[in-house]
Amino acid sequence: MVERDIEFGTSVTFAGVSKTYGAVKALSDFNLSIQPGEFVTLLGPSGSGKTTALNVLAGFVDATKGDVLIDQNSILGLPPERRNIGMVFQNYSLFPHMNVFENVAFPLRLRKMAAAEIQKRVGESLAMVQLDDLGDRMPNQLSGGQRQRVAFARAIVFEPSVLLMDEPLGALDLKLREAMQLEIKRYHKQLGCTILFVTHDQGEALALSDRIAVMGDGQIVQIDTPDRIYDEPNSKYVADFIGTTNLLEIEHKASSTIRFSDLEIEFTLPDNHEGWGRDRTSVSLRPEKLHRETSTDNQTIIFDAMIEEYLFLGNIIQYSVRTKTGKTLLFQEHRGPSVPILARGDALKLAFSIRDARPLDGETHGSGVA
Ligand SMILES: Nc1ncnc2c1ncn2[C@@H]1O[C@H](COP(=O)(O)OP(=O)(O)OP(=O)(O)O)[C@@H](O)[C@H]1O
Numbered sequence: 001m002v003e004r005d006i007e008f009g010t011s012v013t014f015a016g017v018s019k020t021y022g023a024v025k026a027l028s029d030f031n032l033s034i035q036p037g038e039f040v041t042l043l044g045p046s047g048s049g050k051t052t053a054l055n056v057l058a059g060f061v062d063a064t065k066g067d068v069l070i071d072q073n074s075i076l077g078l079p080p081e082r083r084n085i086g087m088v089f090q091n092y093s094l095f096p097h098m099n100v101f102e103n104v105a106f107p108l109r110l111r112k113m114a115a116a117e118i119q120k121r122v123g124e125s126l127a128m129v130q131l132d133d134l135g136d137r138m139p140n141q142l143s144g145g146q147r148q149r150v151a152f153a154r155a156i157v158f159e160p161s162v163l164l165m166d167e168p169l170g171a172l173d174l175k176l177r178e179a180m181q182l183e184i185k186r187y188h189k190q191l192g193c194t195i196l197f198v199t200h201d202q203g204e205a206l207a208l209s210d211r212i213a214v215m216g217d218g219q220i221v222q223i224d225t226p227d228r229i230y231d232e233p234n235s236k237y238v239a240d241f242i243g244t245t246n247l248l249e250i251e252h253k254a255s256s257t258i259r260f261s262d263l264e265i266e267f268t269l270p271d272n273h274e275g276w277g278r279d280r281t282s283v284s285l286r287p288e289k290l291h292r293e294t295s296t297d298n299q300t301i302i303f304d305a306m307i308e309e310y311l312f313l314g315n316i317i318q319y320s321v322r323t324k325t326g327k328t329l330l331f332q333e334h335r336g337p338s339v340p341i342l343a344r345g346d347a348l349k350l351a352f353s354i355r356d357a358r359p360l361d362g363e364t365h366g367s368g369v370a
Pocket residue numbers: 021024025026044045046047048049050051052053200
């Protein structure tokens with residue numbers, strides 16, 4: 001076994017990390033605590049600081065302020081190769097003049113490991129990504145998916161305690177991407193290492209992560225489990241970024257009555273209506289939470305709509321509908337024998353439960369809590 005600086009599955013902490021490039025704040029008081037063995041994804045738009053966070057942790061970029069700890073020990077003084085962190089980049093960055101075996105062996109040669117041990121380790125890593133037969137191939141003789149597997153084998157061959165992946169599947173087509181997502185899940189289980197993953201694909205983040213940190217302007221806007229991020233976004237920014245949603249404006253009337261201005265409907269909230277304070281100015285309503293009117297109770301809001309357009313998504317149909325005020329909403333339903341497909345121009349009544357409407361405040365960003 002190689003002597004490891006740090007054991008498998010370690011905790012990672014960013015404590016008040018800032019990184020500025022001249023006037024640009026790539027990271028601004030960035031805080032994040034990752035548990036040993038946890039899979040955390042940074043999700044955010046281009047330029048929000050995702051790659052910078054990985055680079056500061058890996059040691060390729062120095063923080064302007066703050067500290068980075070692995071298992072409660074600051075690693076800022078350690079050079080990259082002593083941090084025991086594996087990294088997979090978006091563009092594979094395989095060495096073009098080395099064959100597959102030598103690419104994977106590279107980190108071990110850097111660590112001056114004995115030849116027999118290198119042979120064994122590279123063999124194991126390539127077996128894990130099912131490329132044991134291709135050690136002699138050059139990178140340009142591989143498919144995109146195979147190259148990505150080599151990059152992965154190279155990142156794990158020295159048994160890093162933390163694995164960083166920066167949009168590792170960005171260059172792959174959808175089918176291969178989904179297959180690789182399953183593989184990444186399998187590797188994570190097998191290796192037990194802590195993973196910090198970066199993507200701007202919300203579906204990928206929801207599928208893979210224990211927790212998702214949504215980034216905006218060099219900070220974490222919300223960090224939570226995939227289901228809570230999806231169901232309980234803390235801001236318009238997160239609601240809009242994670243999946244498709246409808247944002248409906250609300251006004252507060254006397255006592256516990258609210259008015260959905262886009263629907264021209266006043267509604268008295270049920271007794272227990274925590275979270276509907278006067279600072280809430282809109283709600284997020286997922287397209288699949290809208291349904292055709294069936295039975296009614298005092299939790300249901302019903303409104304008139306007209307079908308504008310529809311998208312056929314296999315087992316799901318997504319309609320865009322127009323309300324009386326001219327607002328366009330998305331409405332999704334599963335196909336079924338008793339669910340006739342609606343046509344453009346059809347008028348119908350749509351309904352949703354107040355419990356499925358998530359009240360939001362007017363801020364574009366939530367507070368940067370981690
Ligand atoms: N070496 C650099 N010099 C100057 N500015 C930089 C440098 N690296 C990053 N930045 C700036 O810092 C900000 C954050 O960049 P970063 O690469 O971390 O974003 P990102 O979230 O990874 O974006 P993407 O999704 O496009 O990869 C951007 O405004 C970027 O232009």
